[in-house]
Every structure is written in C-alpha cells, then in structure tokens.
Amino acid sequence: MVFTINSTPKKDGFRMPGEFEEHKGTWMLWPTRTDTWRSGAKPAQRVYIEVAKAISQFEPVTMCVKADQYENARALLPPNIRIVEISSNDAWMRDIGPTFVKNDKGEVRGVDWGFNAWGGLDEGLYFPWDLDLLVKQKVMDIEQISRYDATDIIIEGGAITVDGEGTLITTEQCVLNPNRNRNLSKKEMEEKLIEYLNVEKIIWLKDGLVGDETDGHVDEVVFFVRPGEVAMGWTDDQNHPQYEVLQDAYKRLSETTDAKGRKLKINKIQMPKQISLSEAESMEIDYSRFSYNRSPNLTFISTYINCYLCNGGVVLPTFNDPQDEHAIAAFQKMFPDRKIVTVNTREISVGGGNIHCITQQQPLG
C-alpha cells in the first residue's frame, strides 16, 4: 500500500540515512538527451554502463529507461541489472529521484521534492521537465514505498549531504537561490529541511564549484565519509579555478561543529585539472533553444568528491589525470574496509555531473 502521508519525516520519526549506511540498492536513469550528451548520448551510455556494472558488484542496480531504449539498454547491460521503464527528461537520478528516509524499525519512505530543472524557465537547463517531475513517485510506486509530498519545495538530491546523525551540509548558492524557492527565507528553508530530513544542524557553505550548471551543488564540494568525518576537494594552487571556493568551504567546515557537537575531521583530496569540450565534441551536441549551451570555452568540473558509496565499495571517478593515483590512495586510506573501483567519467563530467549525480541509494529496509 503506497499512499501520500499528510505529515513529515520528523514528526513520524524518519531520518535520511548517510550514504555510507547499508543500501537495498541503487537507482539510475539512462541518458538519451542529444542536447546534453554528444553523439546521440552513445559515449555517455557506455560510461553509465561502466558505473552500473561497478555498483552492481556491491548491491542491486535498477536502470530506468524510456520505452524506446528498453531493448537497447537490455542488450547492453548485464542481466543482473534490473531495467524498468520510467521516462525522464534527462538522466540525473540524484536530483530527480526520491530522497529516502527510514525509521528505527527499518521502515523506508520517500520524500517527493519539487523540481524545476535546476533553475526554472529562465535559468534552468532545459524545458520541459514534466517527466522528471514524476520519477520520484514512480520509483516509490514500483517499490511500494509511502510518499511525503514536499513538492512545494524545490530541491535536488545533489544539494544536500547528511551524516545520518542530525547534520546536513548544503550551499546557500543553490538552496537559497531565487530561481528555486523565491518565497522562502533562509530560516523558513531551514525549517523545511529540518522537517523533511529530520536533521538538527545545518552547515551552510557559501558557493559550489565554479562551472557548476546546477548553481553550486554541495555534492561536488564535500561528502560525509562517516559521522564526524568529511572529504572535500582541495588545491594549493592559487591559479586553480576552484581554489577560492574550496578555501571558503574549508574555513566554514573547520570552524563549525556537527549536530553532536563534534569538530569535523576533514580529509583534503587534491583536485584534478578541470575539463573542457573540444570544438569537435561540442559540435556533436544538438542545438536546442532551451538547453544549456555546451561550448568549447566552458569549464566543466572534475573532482573525486562526486563519487558514490555503496555496500562495501566506493565507485570513484577518474579523469586520466596525474592526481588519479593519489586520489585512489587517499580513498583507500579513508575507507580501509571498502573496495575502491574507478571509472573514467570524463564523458559524464562534460554532461554536467559525475557518478554521485547519476545515482540514488535506496536504504535497506
């Protein structure tokens, strides 16, 4: 029995678990947009497959596809990956999928947030986003998970990261952006986040990374390794485009405490070089009046922080960059009990995100 609950997770004793807690499985969406992804999305699909395969070493993966891609996806993906027909406008399950919450008895429910394609009619990344709007509910319907209706609050999964023990990190640039929730003050937004994620302490970073077309998602900047401990991108090179943002984020994270009153242990992961499209690659992307113009002079983010934690594993993006090997070593040190699996994800970066952006964990019930 699935129904929409006229209450909030906080009132009902449900909280958003940390990504490092145990999952039932992972949800992904199959990329097809030819005005986001070059060459008919075929190179991106190959990388999505590698990510899905990497995760499926650790836990069940469900890939959602449009009707006309079912056969192709089924032919390309191994049989242990479940494929279901769920239509979407693009392929970012982190932002379009539900935020799952869980109570002490192990019952799982989902939060259905509002969504406006990262900024609405004027500043959003495409139009329309009608199919994206229904993905959360369709996922809950398949899984028969009850739903909290938070569609009056526009927020994406990539804009929040939690420790599962009462602490949320987010950015002002995204969550307080007038292109999302113009009618909510900072205090009102905090109240909403507290009600729907059941957190007690919100740590506000100012900005996300330079070149982030989502208006500064926190999941490109920092994530919780475990309660009390985070990992963030870092560079000592003052000419690196992300230098200033990361300095500011570090200052805020190092000067605060979490919901339990702990100072955060901060792991600094050296950043790779940022990425741009070649002229030839840019020409392989379809033109569309409403969509983000992927020109060769834009900077696309590359960072190891936009990784994904799954049961016993970490799926870590690499970029054929000299920093890759240092990142792998640093991750193995942070996660001595997890297997680190890498995927070269340059093709996803130039679409506007990375492994974290294209996945959504469903906690174990």
Add this chain to the structure above:
Amino acid sequence: MVFTINSTPKKDGFRMPGEFEEHKGTWMLWPTRTDTWRSGAKPAQRVYIEVAKAISQFEPVTMCVKADQYENARALLPPNIRIVEISSNDAWMRDIGPTFVKNDKGEVRGVDWGFNAWGGLDEGLYFPWDLDLLVKQKVMDIEQISRYDATDIIIEGGAITVDGEGTLITTEQCVLNPNRNRNLSKKEMEEKLIEYLNVEKIIWLKDGLVGDETDGHVDEVVFFVRPGEVAMGWTDDQNHPQYEVLQDAYKRLSETTDAKGRKLKINKIQMPKQISLSEAESMEIDYSRFSYNRSPNLTFISTYINCYLCNGGVVLPTFNDPQDEHAIAAFQKMFPDRKIVTVNTREISVGGGNIHCITQQQPLG
C-alpha cells in the same frame, strides 16, 4: 538476477499453474487506444478501474500505464493498486503479459511468447505492436523473474487454459491459424505447448465464439474451475449465435479425458444476449486504417466464462441481462469457498474482450 534461460519449462520441471491456484498478484494494462475504445477510452478506463478494485479485494494488483497516463491513472486508482510505467499498444494483459510457470520449490519463471496482434499485418487488429512485444520481458524485469524465450511461437494467453495437472484446452481456430504459426504443423505445435507449459494432454476444441476478433480464444468458451472440472457457456436456443460452437465444444469436452484419465465434470452456464455497438457509440471510435472496424452491425461477445479467478474470489462480468442472476447463482454453487464480485463490463466487451482478457495472474512463489 534475470536472465534468459536456454532451456524449456518441461526440461527444468516448471509447469503453468491453474488460475485457481494461489496468486502473488494480478497484472493489468491501462486502456488508451482511441481506435479501440470509444470516447478517448474514458468509459473503458472507468470499467478497468472497477475490475482492478474488485481484484484488489483479494490480492495485489499492478496497473501498467504509458508515461503520459501515469498521473491520471494515479489520481483515479486507489493507493493500494501499484502503478508502473510500461508502454503498450493496447490493453490486453492476458495476451500480452507473460505466461508464468512454477516448480515444486515455488520458484517462478516466465514464458515470453511471440505476438503479432492477433493475426499479423493482414489479419491483425492493429499496427504496429512494437510496444506489446516487450511487455512480457518488462514485467519479468520488474519482478526479477527469469525468462524462457519462446518468441518464435506466436500464442496469446487467452488461447490456452490449463488445470495445472497436465491438461491444456485450446482451439484449432486460433492456435493452428495460418496467420499465427504458418510453419508449424499441429504435431509440432503440440510439442511446443508441451515443452513450454509442461502439459501431457491437449484437448483441442475446433472454434472459438462467433464474433471473436482474436480468432477464437478458448477463454471465451471454457475454463477450469478446478482439476477435473470446467465451466463453459451454454444455450438451448438454436437461434443464439453461439449455439453451434458451444454444441461442438461440449461434444469434444464430454467425450475426452484429462491428463489424469478423468472424465471432465462440465458446468453449463447459460449465455446472455450478445452485444452490438449503437450507431452513436461507433462514431465515438477513431478511424485508423490498420485497426479493426467497430461498426454497429458487428456482434461482440458477452459471456460469463471470461471471468477471473483470484485468491478467494471470482470477478464475474455481468451485462444487465436477465441471465446475470442465474450466472451469479451458478458461480456461487461452483465456488462455494470464493466470494463472487460482479462488474458490468459491456464497455470492455465492445472493445473485444472481457475481465479474463485484461488480467494476468502471477503465481505465488
């Protein structure tokens, strides 16, 4: 793990259970075709809802809908009915859904038959049927049920009825029709049915009912109440359009034995009057070059036999016909331990089928 098994149910010890055996749940498809269903399919949708609600008293129901009908279906169907996005060309889950098979350990698998819209390019009911072809596999994928590939044999679920103990009843008119499997002899077709349904005895009726656009599906003629016992439509009126077909079917059924050597107990259920569309109703159906022409001078079948057995219940079609009350009494006598729930299904009849045609049971694993 879902995969296509390079074997057959018979070889692996899987059999098709009787419909009267316990179900995990029921699958249905949401009607939308405006060249099958009058008035934009809205009257039909209302009846499908009544059928889904009736079944959901007894067991879980999943309704499959196209992307653009998810919101509407979700608003109209109660929350205890699961809705999943699965696209189809029309809405006959009996014929388009998988045939589930089960072994003694309770493991369930699915047979993926070929399908050609009840007769192919020349004699089929519409074109294309590309989405229908994938429904079986999509259902198995959602449920993570392994698949037998029988796509080289064209058969519909409505063309077969089994007792779960080795006996199958079918019709020559449909299964041996050159518009289905031109290259298979009767003996070869029997071998296929034996391999994929794990039966030992095939009882062949000659024809299905008059006016059956599917070329004579057995599920309009007869069904197994329990092993050793069937119910069939009957009329003593020699002017009733179904008189001759039913005489012939009775003769064949009464003269044969089942796989266990039993004579069949035959319950005769008096037929209601057959149905036709009014001129006004016919004009509410869209014209399409490839689809069946639903003109006011066509006979559409009405029969109580195209009912559906679910856990502890029978969902029985009625037609606002004087025979309705006799049918209800006869069904209650045949099924003393099941609750009989009726739905007036005239609106489905004029689309070409009835409750059995729009449902598919998934056996309990």
